[in-house]
Amino acid sequence: MSATALPQISTRRRLTDKVMRGSLLAGTLIALIPLILIIYYLIHKGLSAWAMSGFFTTDPTGSFFGSPGGIRSAILGSLEIVALATLISIPIGIGVALYLTEFGKDSWFANTVRYFVDVMTGVPSIMFGLFIYIVLVIGRFGGSGFAAWKGAVAISLLMLPIVIRSAEVVLLLVPSSLREAALALGAPRWRVVFKVVLPTSASGLVTGSLLAIARGMGETAPLLFTVSTAFALTFSLNQQMNTMPFLIYTDITSPRAAIQTIAWGTALTLVAIVLILNLLARFVASRSRMA
Amino acid sequence: MQETRHQFHESLRALEEQALDGLELVIQQLDRALEAIAYQDVELAGMVVADDDRIDGRYLEVHQGILSLLARQAPVAGDLRIVAALLHVIRCVERMGDQCVNIAKLVPLSGYEAPKDKDILDAIERMGRLARSQVSQAKQAFAGRNTELAQDLVRQDTEINRLNREIFRRAVEVGDNLDMREWAMFMILVARCLERIGDNTVDIAEQTVFVVTGLFREFADTPTPPEAAATP
C-alpha cells in the first residue's frame, strides 16, 4: 500500500502570508520612526549641552546675556518634588489597592472607587495643576503662593491612580491559597496582609511604583500652576523651585541659541533619568521572576 | 448512557457464570458416576475419571479470573463479597468433582458380578438423586441470591446424612455372604462420597447468605439423635 503525500501549501496562502508579514513589519517600522527620530534629535541637540562645563554643577543664571549657567537646581528640584510626591502617593496608593483587594472586593463601594480611579487616569495632567492652583495657591495656603510642596501634591495626585491600578493588579496575582494558608494558621487579617501578601507582591509593587515615578518626573503642566520656577538652588519646600520640565518649557523658545541648547540638554537629561528608572523596574521584575 | 464501571461488572458477571456453570459439570459427572455404580459400567467410570480434568481446568480459570479482578479492579462492598464467595464456590465445585471421581473409582473394585442388596442400592439411588437436586438447588440459590432456597438446602442435607447412616446400618446387617459384604463395604464408601457432596452444597448455601447479608453463619446441622447411636 503506497502512502499518499500530504497536501502541499497553496501558492495563494504562501503569498498571503508574505503580504501580511510584510505589512505588519512595515507598520512596526512606521511606529518606531518617530521614536527613533526623537531620540536622535535629543542626542544630536542635547549632547553638546552635556559637554558644557558646569552643566550639571551650576545653577541657571536666568539672564539673557552672558553665561546661561547650568541646570543643577532644576535637576535637584525635580528630584525633590518627585520624591515628595512619591512619599505621598505610594503609601496611599498601595493602601487603597489593599483595601480594594482584601476588604472591599466586589462591594458596590469598592467598584465605585475603582471606577473613579480609572477616570482619574484619564484626567489631563493640567487639571491636577489647576485644581491645586485653585485650592492651595490662590489662597496662599501655608503662607506661600507657588511652592514646591504644592507641586508635589499635584504630581502625587497624578501618580496615585497609576500606583493604585498597578498595585491592585499585582495584589490580585497573589494566589488566594496563600491567604487561606495564613488565615488557617490563625493569623489575624492585618498580619496576613503585612507578612504574606505584601512580601509576596513586593517586587511587583516596586515595579509599578517605579513606573509611576518615571511618569511623575516628566509632567510639566501641573508644575506650571503650582511651583512656577526659580533659578537659584533651594531646598525649601515652601517656595518656588526650579524643575526640569519647566526649564525646558521656558528655555526652548528663547531666541538665543545657547539657551535653546540648554533646553535640549535638559530634555536629554530628563529622558535619561526616565530611562534609568524604567530599566530599574525591568531589572527588579526579572529578578523576582527568576527567584 | 452506560453505568460507570460497566466493564468491571460485566467481567464479574461472566466470572460468576463460569463458576456456577461448574456446578452443571458436577451434575453431569454425578449422573454418570451413579449410573456406573448401578450398572457396574467400568467404561463409564473411566470417562468420569478422565473428565475431571475439565472441572480442574474450570477451577484454574475461575481462580485466575478472581486474582485478576482483585488486582485490577479493587472491588469493595457487595462486589467484594461476591468475589470472595466465588472463590469458595469454585473450591466446592472442584471438591465435588473429586468426590464424583472417587465414586467412579469404586466401580471396578466392587466386583463385576457382585451380589447386591436391594435396600442398599435403593438408598444409594435416593442419595444420588438428593445430591443431584441439592447441587442444582445450590446453583439456583446462588445465582438468584435466594436465601430461603439456600436455607432449605440444610433440610435436604439432613436427609442425605440420615440416608448415609441408614446405609451404614444396613451394610453391617447385610448377612454372611462374603462377596455381598465386600460389595456393601464399597457402598458405604460411595455413600460417604455422596454425603460429602451434600456438605459442599451447604457450603455454597452459606456463601449465598454471605453475599446477600454480609454475615457468615455456618448452618446448624441437626445433631445425631441419641437413640440412633446403636451399640452392636
Add this chain to the structure above:
Amino acid sequence: MNPPDTTKEQTDMSTAGGPSPDRPEVAPQAPKAADAKKTGHAVNVKDLNAYYGNQHAIKNVTIEFPANEVTALIGPSGSGKSTVVRCINRMHEEIPGARAEGCVTLDELDIYAPNVDVTAVRRLIGMVFQKPNPFPTMSIFDNVAAGLRLTGTKSSDLKALVHSSLQSVGLWDEVKDRLNEPGIGLSGGQQQRLCIARTVAIEPEVILMDEPASALDPISTLKIEELVDELKERYTIVIVTHNMQQAARVANSTVFMLDGEVIEHDETNKMFTNPSDERTERYVTGKFG
C-alpha cells in the same frame, strides 16, 4: 457403631440472629482501644447548615469525630464534604456571602459562640489544603515557623520546635542541610509535608485535611498516608478525599455524604465490605459518582 458425622462443628460466628433477605443492622466488630486516648480532643458537629448566598449547601449535618482517630469524608463532587470541614475551623465564613448555622464543639468549647476569636479557633484546628501552599518568600525554616510568627506566639526555642515539627513529618533528614533555602524549591510531596509541618508547629488539637494528596504522585501520596497514620497518635484528624481507596486505607471511620447530607457514617471496614445504605453501596462500588 455409627460413623462419625462428617459435618463440621457447629460454630455460630455471627452476632445477628440469622440471615435475612434485607440487610440487618450489624454491630461493628472492631474492638475499641481500651480508653487509652484520654489526651485526645473530639469534635462534634450537630445540626450544621451552611449556605453560599442562597444555596443551601449543607443540610442538618451531624457527625461525631472521635479523638485521636482518622475520620474520612467521602462523596461525589458537590456533596458538601469540603464545606463541612471548612465550617469546623470557620474558614467557610471567609467566602463572601457564605454563612453557617448550627453547633460545632471542640471538646466542650462551642466554636460558634458569639464573640469567639476566630483566630483562636484556627490555632486549635489546623488545616492542610489540596494544593501545597508554602509561602514563596520564606525559607523552609521560616515556613515552619510562620505559624508562630503570624499568630504572634512566642516560642522559647524556635529552632527546636522547627526541628521537631520537621521530624514528625519525616522531612528533617531531607532538608536539614538547606533550611534557609526557599520553601517552594521542594518537590510537590515535600512541599505538602512542609505545609503539614507548618500546621503541626502551632500545636493544634485537630488537623483538617482537604484532599491533601490529590495533587501528588502515588509515592508521595503513600508517604502522606503513612504520616496521617502516625499523626493520629497526637491529633484528631479529619480527611476529605475523593479517592475511596485512600479512605479505605487511612481512616478508622468513614462518612459518606451526598447532596449536602450525611448518608452513612460507620467503621471503614463495614463501609467497604457491607454498607448499610443502598446509595453508599452504589457509590463505593463505583456505580455512580
